[in-house]
Amino acid sequence: MYKLFIICFLCLGQIHVVCSQDTLATVTAEKGDGILSLLRKHGVDPYQYYDEFVNVNIDNLRDSVHLYEGQTYAIPKVTLDTVPIESSLQEQSKEIKKIEGKTYDIFGEDHKTVLPKSERLKEAVYYLVSGHGGPDPGAMAVYKGKPIAEDEYAYDITLRLAKELLAHGAKVYIIIRDENDGIREERILDLDNDEVAYPDKTIPLNQLARLRQRVDIVNNLYKKNKGAYQRLIVTHVDSRSKGQNIDVFFYHHEKSKNGKRLAENIHKTFQSKYKKYQPNRTYSGTFEDRTSLYLVKKTHPAMTFIEIGNIRNKKDQRRILEPDNRQALAKWISEGVILDYEER
Numbered sequence: 001m002y003k004l005f006i007i008c009f010l011c012l013g014q015i016h017v018v019c020s021q022d023t024l025a026t027v028t029a030e031k032g033d034g035i036l037s038l039l040r041k042h043g044v045d046p047y048q049y050y051d052e053f054v055n056v057n058i059d060n061l062r063d064s065v066h067l068y069e070g071q072t073y074a075i076p077k078v079t080l081d082t083v084p085i086e087s088s089l090q091e092q093s094k095e096i097k098k099i100e101g102k103t104y105d106i107f108g109e110d111h112k113t114v115l116p117k118s119e120r121l122k123e124a125v126y127y128l129v130s131g132h133g134g135p136d137p138g139a140m141a142v143y144k145g146k147p148i149a150e151d152e153y154a155y156d157i158t159l160r161l162a163k164e165l166l167a168h169g170a171k172v173y174i175i176i177r178d179e180n181d182g183i184r185e186e187r188i189l190d191l192d193n194d195e196v197a198y199p200d201k202t203i204p205l206n207q208l209a210r211l212r213q214r215v216d217i218v219n220n221l222y223k224k225n226k227g228a229y230q231r232l233i234v235t236h237v238d239s240r241s242k243g244q245n246i247d248v249f250f251y252h253h254e255k256s257k258n259g260k261r262l263a264e265n266i267h268k269t270f271q272s273k274y275k276k277y278q279p280n281r282t283y284s285g286t287f288e289d290r291t292s293l294y295l296v297k298k299t300h301p302a303m304t305f306i307e308i309g310n311i312r313n314k315k316d317q318r319r320i321l322e323p324d325n326r327q328a329l330a331k332w333i334s335e336g337v338i339l340d341y342e343e344r
């Protein structure tokens with residue numbers, strides 16, 4: 001009888017120690033978990049702590065962004081009492097957000113609050129154009145029996161990029177807009193054709209008219225913001241280069257020194273990210289001038305034209321369909337953009 005009591009006591013003692021030091025600060029990934037959903041589940045703002053999570057857990061992530069089912073991960077910033085206080089922690093952080101952040105409905109209900117991270121881009125103006133939109137879905141493919149379209153994925157990455165730039169104090173114009181598609185956490189993004197051009201212009205069907213419309217919008221705004229540091233970033237998820245095993249293309253105008261530098265800086269950022277997070281993969285992005293592209297030729301701000309893989313390519317689909325990856329791509333572009341601004 002006496003013995004039994006001792007054993008139980010020891011057990012309890014042990015469980016207590018494990019709880020306060022390990023179990024509550026680390027979690028085990030379950031089937032279907034991604035970094036964002038795992039952080040969210042544990043009451044941590046996934047966008048605030050994404051980088052920190054990756055840094056702390058880098059050895060246990062595939063391609064720097066994927067969790068392994070059954071693997072244990074450290075959750076940043078959450079120390080004790082995760083489970084019982086989770087909901088009140090979440091409420092608390094929501095309240096703080098309301099006070100500090102600015103709200104942009106275009107990002108959707110769950111993503112509309114932008115929390116300031118810095119003022120590093122305070123004087124900078126960005127025009128973000130996601131490829132295609134409106135009556136033109138861009139490149140299309142079928143994934144698990146469902147149609148997927150380039151414009152929806154380019155738009156999602158562009159929104160994520162916009163949010164990053166806003167958080168660093170930039171002025172951002174989202175040129176192609178969809179009032180009812182915010183940032184989406186799904187793999188399959190439903191297609192629609194109700195995108196408009198800034199502020200609310202119907203996008204024409206005719207290709208030349210469509211391109212001319214966005215050129216005019218950007219050039220008019222450029223005039224309005226005259227004197228400021230202004231850059232245009234165009235994002236596509238298809239690729240003109242066939243049969244090449246290249247990750248990301250960056251194009252710029254051959255005569256634009258600033259456009260070339262912006263493309264180089266984003267390219268450089270991608271190179272260093274690959275080295276850091278995917279040392280076993282070689283990054284094979286390229287950058288070159290492509291004055292033949294209508295938007296590259298006709299728009300006035302210095303610009304870079306980015307092709308993030310190809311939605312029709314099976315290997316690229318893996319990267320583009322995963323919301324965590326779209327977030328990582330947007331983040332990397334934003335870091336290149338900041339680098340460029342600070343080097344000006």
Ligand SMILES: [Zn+2]
Nearest residue numbers: 131138236238
């Ligand atoms: Zn395209």
